[in-house]
Amino acid sequence: xxxxxxxxxxxxxxxxxxxxxxxxxxxxxxxxxxxxxxxxxxxxxxxxxxxxxxxxxxxxxxxxxxxxxxxxxxxxxxxxxxxxxxxxxxxxxxxxxxxxxxxxxxxxxxxxxxxxxxxxxxxxxxxxxxxxxxxxxxxxxxxxxxxxxxxxxxxxxxxxxxxxxxxxxxxxxxxxxxxxxxxxxxxxxxxxxxxxxxxxxxxxxxxxxxxxxxxxxxxxxxxxxxxxxxxxxxxxxxxxxxxxxxxxxxxxxxxxxxxxxxxxxxxxxxxxxxxxxxxxxxxxxxxxxxxxxxxxxxxxxxxxxxxxxxxxxxxxxxxxxxxxxxxxxxxxxxxxxxxxxxxxxxxxxxxxxxxxxxxxxxxxxxxxxxxxxxxxxxxxxxxxxxxxxxxxxxxxxxxxxxxxxxxxxxxxxxx
Amino acid sequence: xxxxxxxxxxxxxxxxxxxxxxxxxxxxxxxxxxxxxxxxxxxxxxxxxxxxxxxxxxxxxxxxxxxxxxxxxxxxxxxxxxxxxxxxxxxxxxxxxxxxxxxxxxxxxxxxxxxxxxxxxxxxxxxxxxxxxxxxxxxxxxxxxxxxxxxxxxxxxxxxxxxxxxxxxxxxxxxxxxxxxxxxxxxxxxxxxxxxxxxxxxxxxxxxxxxxxxxxxxxxxxxxxxxxxxxxxxxxxxxxxxxxxxxxxxxxxxxxxxxxxxxxxxxxxxxxxxxxxxxxxxxxxxxxxxxxxxxxxxxxxxxxxxxxxxxxxxxxxxxxxxxxxxxxxxxxxxxxxxxxxxxxxxxxxxxxxxxxxxxxxxxxxxxxxxxxxxxxxxxxxxxxxxxxxxxxxxxxxxxxxxxxxxxxxxxxxxx
Numbered sequence: 168x169x170x171x172x173x174x175x176x177x178x179x180x181x182x183x184x185x186x187x188x189x190x191x192x193x194x195x196x197x198x199x200x201x202x203x204x205x206x207x208x209x210x211x212x213x214x215x216x217x218x219x220x221x222x223x224x225x226x227x228x229x230x231x232x233x234x235x236x237x238x239x240x241x242x243x244x245x246x247x248x249x250x251x252x253x254x255x256x257x258x259x260x261x262x263x264x265x266x267x268x269x270x271x272x273x274x275x276x277x278x279x280x281x282x283x284x285x286x287x288x289x290x291x292x293x294x295x296x297x298x299x300x301x302x303x304x305x306x307x308x309x310x311x312x313x314x315x316x317x318x319x320x321x322x323x324x325x326x327x328x329x330x331x332x333x334x335x336x337x338x339x340x341x342x343x344x345x346x347x348x349x350x351x352x353x354x355x356x357x358x359x360x361x362x363x364x365x366x367x368x369x370x371x372x373x374x375x376x377x378x379x380x381x382x383x384x385x386x387x388x389x390x391x392x393x394x395x396x397x398x399x400x401x402x403x404x405x406x407x408x409x410x411x412x413x414x415x416x417x418x419x420x421x422x423x424x425x426x427x428x429x430x431x432x433x434x435x436x437x438x439x440x441x442x443x444x445x446x447x448x449x450x451x452x453x454x455x456x457x458x459x460x461x462x463x464x465x466x467x468x469x470x471x472x473x474x475x476x477x478x479x480x481x482x483x484x485x486x487x488x489x490x491x492x493x494x495x496x497x498x499x500x501x502x503x504x505x506x507x508x509x510x511x512x513x514x515x516x517x518x519x520x521x522x523x524x525x526x527x528x529x530x531x532x533x534x535x536x537x538x539x540x541x542x543x544x545x546x547x548x549x550x551x552x553x554x555x556x557x558x559x560x561x562x563x564x565x566x567x568x569x570x571x572x573x574x575x576x577x578x579x580x581x582x
Numbered sequence: 583x584x585x586x587x588x589x590x591x592x593x594x595x596x597x598x599x600x601x602x603x604x605x606x607x608x609x610x611x612x613x614x615x616x617x618x619x620x621x622x623x624x625x626x627x628x629x630x631x632x633x634x635x636x637x638x639x640x641x642x643x644x645x646x647x648x649x650x651x652x653x654x655x656x657x658x659x660x661x662x663x664x665x666x667x668x669x670x671x672x673x674x675x676x677x678x679x680x681x682x683x684x685x686x687x688x689x690x691x692x693x694x695x696x697x698x699x700x701x702x703x704x705x706x707x708x709x710x711x712x713x714x715x716x717x718x719x720x721x722x723x724x725x726x727x728x729x730x731x732x733x734x735x736x737x738x739x740x741x742x743x744x745x746x747x748x749x750x751x752x753x754x755x756x757x758x759x760x761x762x763x764x765x766x767x768x769x770x771x772x773x774x775x776x777x778x779x780x781x782x783x784x785x786x787x788x789x790x791x792x793x794x795x796x797x798x799x800x801x802x803x804x805x806x807x808x809x810x811x812x813x814x815x816x817x818x819x820x821x822x823x824x825x826x827x828x829x830x831x832x833x834x835x836x837x838x839x840x841x842x843x844x845x846x847x848x849x850x851x852x853x854x855x856x857x858x859x860x861x862x863x864x865x866x867x868x869x870x871x872x873x874x875x876x877x878x879x880x881x882x883x884x885x886x887x888x889x890x891x892x893x894x895x896x897x898x899x900x901x902x903x904x905x906x907x908x909x910x911x912x913x914x915x916x917x918x919x920x921x922x923x924x925x926x927x928x929x930x931x932x933x934x935x936x937x938x939x940x941x942x943x944x945x946x947x948x949x950x951x952x953x954x955x956x957x958x959x960x961x962x963x964x965x966x967x968x969x970x971x972x973x974x975x976x977x978x979x980x981x982x983x984x985x986x987x988x989x990x991x992x993x994x995x996x997x
Binding site: 438448 | 817831835967
């Protein structure tokens with residue numbers, strides 16, 4: 168045991184991982200269902216508070232339900248903050264989010280073990296509702312805090328059961344009337360670093376344990392509503408049909424072709440069909456396109472190509488098509504000075520080979536980067552699988568991530 | 583008013599149609615949601631009972647929840663029975679089912695108006711749960727009665743909310759322990775005639791109001807489970823994906839091609855996706871194929887072609903595929919003697935031009951035809967649309983249907 172009664176990583180890491188592991192885990196799928204403002208989310212939040220208090224950190228919840236743990240007084244300003252989120256996608260993995268929060272506490276333990284004295288306040292944060300699994304909008308906690316989501320719009324968010332965000336927050340014991348932008352809080356932060364499991368195989372293919380993010384690809388969600396004519400599947404001649412499932416299927420394949428040509432990604436992963444009966448030609452097939460590319464021009468061209476193809480297919484089948492852009496996030500270039508500082512700390516000082524890589528995934532770090540100097544660290548994912556019960560990172564790599572994060576925090580605190 | 587206080591058709595028809603019209607109608611879609619053993623179903627059943635009692639008919643419910651109304655004593659045997667069903671598919675039309683029941687009562691009124699005396703018992707029936715919208719199996723009421731659905735299997739039927747058929751029957755005030763085959767009841771029936779709105783445009787294309795069914799095409803339902811690998815839609819390179827949505831889409835299009843080549847029909851109208859998240863490559867895409875052809879050989883060849891194509895697509899994308907046949911109904915040839923008798927009654931005696939046509943839709947008449955001499959009358963559908971709020975038949979054609987049904991019942995009663 169080191170001073171303050173905290174064991175050093177990786178023991179601390181393992182213990183936290185074990186504690187958090189059963190929370191919100193579905194016994195059937197083996198995946199996690201930690202959705203915002205549910206019982207599983209509340210258990211995650213209790214865990215965060217316990218970790219903060221066990222380390223003698225000052226614990227607080229901000230107006231948007233994000234949790235913070237402080238060493239030193241944040242009012243002093245120029246704080247160094249790290250953290251991520253604890254919620255999950257439906258049947259998500261154990262690492263996306265929690266690895267960043269667990270590593271934050273473990274890195275603090277490591278620095279205490281090293282006897283580091285911080286000249287600046289150090290914060291650990293758990294942002295609420297990052298995945299948007301319940302209300303359909305990602306990064307609600309950080310968006311609200313950064314003033315990038317309006318209060319009225321947030322109040323209109325509704326889950327699949329018709330429960331609104333305010334109702335859900337209230338049921339979980341939070342005050343939905345308090346939500347809104349929090350510029351004063353963000354102004355105290357000098358640097359924010361989010362550690363995250365990589366959601367691709369770039370590190371693994373190069374044999375690296377840890378990487379630094381360069382940018383988040385521009386990305387968006389588009390809803391394709393194909394409206395045809397409900398009819399009897401057994402008696403309606405092919406020529407008399409206006410079957411929207413056919414145009415949907417053609418569009419799914421067109422999206423794949425356009426993505427391959429663009430060197431980008433495009434996915435139809437969510438669908439809603441009406442009436443969704445075995446013996447009924449659908450009246451409506453609603454498909455959601457998730458589309459991302461390294462730059463805006465490529466993304467625009469790809470989505471335009473998919474939309475044009477979809478309109479052609481729909482016209483061919485007598486189907487009406489509406490395409491609605493539901494969300495869009497422009498490219499996020501992380502702070503270059505901070506990124507270079509991380510590369511210097513990890514490369515020259517710690518002697519690591521740390522590649523700099525882009526990512527197609529959105530993160531709270533991306534939301535904050537418009538307001539606060541922000542950087543990200545990625546930890547190797549040997550399969551690249553994410554948003555799945557099979558998501559995995561080796562313990563050695565996680566420990567390397569904790570050490571790298573500790574190095575970065577120590578270096579930044581010393582600036 | 584005629585004797586017994588019953589107005590003649592079409593007034594009786596119009597009045598019954600008006601009474602039944604609001605029951606289970608969804609204000610948003612304008613379609614019907616009359617699912618077995620729900621409140622809407624119960625309202626339909628009350629309506630049936632009232633119609634029976636208003637006409638002084640003996641009312642009874644059989645062990646499987648089918649409703650019967652009798653003129654004369656069915657125990658005398660050689661009964662002439664007509665009727666259909668009152669339940670609906672999700673957001674179905676007003677005609678599929680109810681037209682046969684309303685026309686049955688209206689035809690009785692017409693015959694009473696004509697002063698016809700029946701030498702045989704006349705029955706009107708409302709079969710329960712014909713569409714199978716709630717429990718996934720069509721014609722549950724007639725299948726049970728005909729001994730073509732086992733009690734244990736029926737007891738295992740479960741709706742989307744996890745409610746079993748016995749629980750649903752019990753909640754609606756029926757005894758689920760009483761269900762089972764009812765050969766004694768069927769043995770009393772000398773002929774069963776079901777009138778139904780046509781679910782295609784064959785009559786309309788030839789300018790006919792009424793037709794006679796020759797056969798029900800063999801048809802079945804197959805479940806295609808495409809299992810891939812859930813993964814992050816933003817960060818997983820195309821080459822690393824095992825996306826089951828792609829194989830599903832290719833299979834939807836292959837089914838259309840195979841159906842066109844076979845001169846048959848094949849439809850993917852129902853889908854279930856896991857985890858069904860916008861930013862998640864699915865782990866599972868489950869699609870249901872409804873497939874029908876004029877003969878067994880054609881149907882087998884078509885389904886084999888679709889399955890083989892699906893397996894090829896799945897293999898190409900590293901996706902596992904299981905295909906399960908969930909239900910199958912062989913070709914039903916309606917009783918030739920009865921069919922010829924209907925043609926004689928309507929053609930030679932009533933002077934109508936009545937085409938004989940096959941159909942791709944299953945019906946209670948198809949289930950009963952293995953046990954009882956059975957025939958069907960179709961009424962013109964000017965658009966061919968069915969299983970949709972837009973399903974429609976002109977009042978003139980409905981009245982022609984009532985008259986034809988009355989002619990048929992009178993002719994059969996006189997045999």
